[in-house]
Structures are given as C-alpha cells and as structure tokens.
Amino acid sequence: MARRRTGAVNRERGFILVMVLWAIIVLSLMAAGFAAMTRAKIRTTAGHAELAAAEALADAGVNLALLSLMGSKAALPASPRFAADGETRLCVFDGGARLAIRIEDEAGKVDLNAAGEPALVALFVALGTGPETARSYAQRILDYRDGDREPRADGAEEAAYLAVGRLKPKNAPFDTVEELEQVLGLPAEIARGARSYLTVTSRLNGIDPEKAADLLKSAAGPGLPRVRSEARAFAIHALARMPSGVQYATMAVAEFPELRGRNYVIRQWHHSEAWQVPEFEETDAAELPPC
Numbered sequence: 001m002a003r004r005r006t007g008a009v010n011r012e013r014g015f016i017l018v019m020v021l022w023a024i025i026v027l028s029l030m031a032a033g034f035a036a037m038t039r040a041k042i043r044t045t046a047g048h049a050e051l052a053a054a055e056a057l058a059d060a061g062v063n064l065a066l067l068s069l070m071g072s073k074a075a076l077p078a079s080p081r082f083a084a085d086g087e088t089r090l091c092v093f094d095g096g097a098r099l100a101i102r103i104e105d106e107a108g109k110v111d112l113n114a115a116g117e118p119a120l121v122a123l124f125v126a127l128g129t130g131p132e133t134a135r136s137y138a139q140r141i142l143d144y145r146d147g148d149r150e151p152r153a154d155g156a157e158e159a160a161y162l163a164v165g166r167l168k169p170k171n172a173p174f175d176t177v178e179e180l181e182q183v184l185g186l187p188a189e190i191a192r193g194a195r196s197y198l199t200v201t202s203r204l205n206g207i208d209p210e211k212a213a214d215l216l217k218s219a220a221g222p223g224l225p226r227v228r229s230e231a232r233a234f235a236i237h238a239l240a241r242m243p244s245g246v247q248y249a250t251m252a253v254a255e256f257p258e259l260r261g262r263n264y265v266i267r268q269w270h271h272s273e274a275w276q277v278p279e280f281e282e283t284d285a286a287e288l289p290p291c
C-alpha cells in the first residue's frame with residue numbers, strides 16, 4: 001500500500017518536472033523573441049535618427065545657399081560661396097557628414113506657364129521627341145493650363161480626360177513642374193525627363209542662355225527666344241550624406257521679388273530624389289572645406 005503511494009508521488013513529481021521544463025522552454029523562446037524584436041527596433045530607431053539628421057543637414061544646406069544668394073543680391077564684397085551656376089559644390093560638417101549643393105537660376109529653364117507653343121515644342125524636340133509629337137505635347141500642356149474647354153487640334157480638354165477615366169484638366173496655371181505628369185497623353189518618362197529643364201517661377205517666354213543647361217542653350221532660337229534675366233528665382237538642391245552612407249535630398253525654389261533686395265519668398269521646399277554626386281566617391285572628406 002505504502003509502495004503504491006510512493007509510486008504515485010514519483011509520477012506526480014515527474015509530471016511537474018516536465019511541466020516546469022516546458023514552461024522554461026516557452027519562457028526562453030519568448031525572451032529570445034522579445035530580444036530579437038528589441039534589437040530590430042533599436043536598428044530601426046537608429047536608422048530613423050540617421051535619416052532625421054541627414055534631413056536636418058540637407059535643410060541646413062538650403063539655408064546656406066540662401067545666405068549665399070542673399071549676399072550676391074546685396075552685392076556684398078565677398079564673392080558668393082555657392083554660385084547660381086548649376087555646378088555642384090561640396091563641403092563637410094563637423095562629424096564627417098558631407099553636403100552637396102547645386103543652385104540653378106530658373107531663368108535658364110522653360111516656364112511651363114509663360115512658354116508659348118513654339119517654346120514648348122523646341123524643348124521637347126531638344127529632348128529627342130519628333131516635331132509632330134512635340135507639337136501634340138505642347139498643345140496638351142496649353143489646353144491643360146488655359147481656362148477654356150476647347151481643345152486645340154492636337155490637344156486635349158475635359159472630354160478627352162473623362163473618356164479615359166482621368167480627372168479633368170486643371171484649366172489653370174501649373175503650381176509645380178511635377179504637375180506635368182497630370183497632362184493627358186504625356187508619357188510619365190517624358191514628363192520626368194523634362195522636369196529639370198522646366199520651371200514655374202521665371203515667368204519668361206524664353207530662356208536666358210547664360211543661365212541655361214547646354215541642351216537648352218543649343219535649343220534657343222526663334223521658337224525658344226533668348227531673353228535677358230534679372231536673377232530673381234533660383235532652384236536649390238541640397239544632398240546630405242552621413243558617414244554611414246544614409247542620404248537625404250531637399251529641393252527648394254526661392255524667389256527674390258526685388259532686383260537688389262535681400263528678401264525672398266520660398267515657393268517650394270520639399271524632399272527630392274537623391275542625385276548622383278561622383279565627387280563624394282572621388283574626394284576625401286578631409287579635403288573638403290567646412291560647411
């Protein structure tokens with residue numbers, strides 16, 4: 001009788017031991033899972049912190065460019081640090097983060113709102129489009145921005161947009177060059193390819209060849225009139241690269257309403273696609289000037 005009771009107690013102890021072992025295994029797995037989650041979260045947070053730091057430095061780059069432009073507008077004796085010539089210039093922050101800044105004078109670009117049909121045709125032909133297709137692109141842009149609903153011969157107005165399930169054309173001026181992708185019949189890759197040659201801020205029907213990219217310089221002529229500009233509006237591109245390689249690019253457009261004034265109005269300020277800066281790879285941070 002006593003032996004049977006002892007056997008039952010041993011079975012009970014064995015069962016409890018197995019339960020305890022299972023509990024230990026389950027708790028260990030939970031702890032390992034929690035540790036992995038914490039590690040992933042730390043990595044994600046560190047990545048976000050790096051990106052936030054890169055964003056702040058890119059924004060600082062835009063401000064440095066604005067200071068330089070203000071100096072040149074006020075004809076300060078010191079030459080501007082970042083010239084509005086479309087060239088990329090580099091500098092380095094304390095801590096090793098590097099900055100690339102490029103300033104473009106908007107007078108060297110085709111204004112999407114001020115350009116007439118010949119100027120738009122000249123732009124698309126310069127970009128490699130055939131003359132007939134270029135005329136259709138130009139007329140569709142004009143129909144998109146003008147207030148009426150009468151389509152040009154090769155253009156497109158409300159009825160054409162609705163027929164393919166698209167939103168109606170704006171029938172008002174473009175606010176950004178990115179809006180070009182909303183124009184019916186203009187392929188997205190063509191719109192994206194044209195973006196860096198377009199502006200909505202120069203308000204000129206023509207370009208200042210001295211401020212223009214080479215592609216537009218050669219396109220200037222009867223269709224794309226040459227005009228003299230007064231250095232009023234600038235696109236600023238700033239790209240910050242952290243020592244870890246994390247990058248952030250900011251693009252801003254600033255307009256100076258007065259010819260000699262230092263006051264400016266920000267027309268755009270947003271995140272943009274990082275562009276290739278071969279000098280980052282070719283130049284050691286120690287060789288760069290401080291930002």
Ligand SMILES: [Ca+2]
Pocket residue numbers: 142143144145146147148149150157169171
């Ligand atoms: Ca229209």
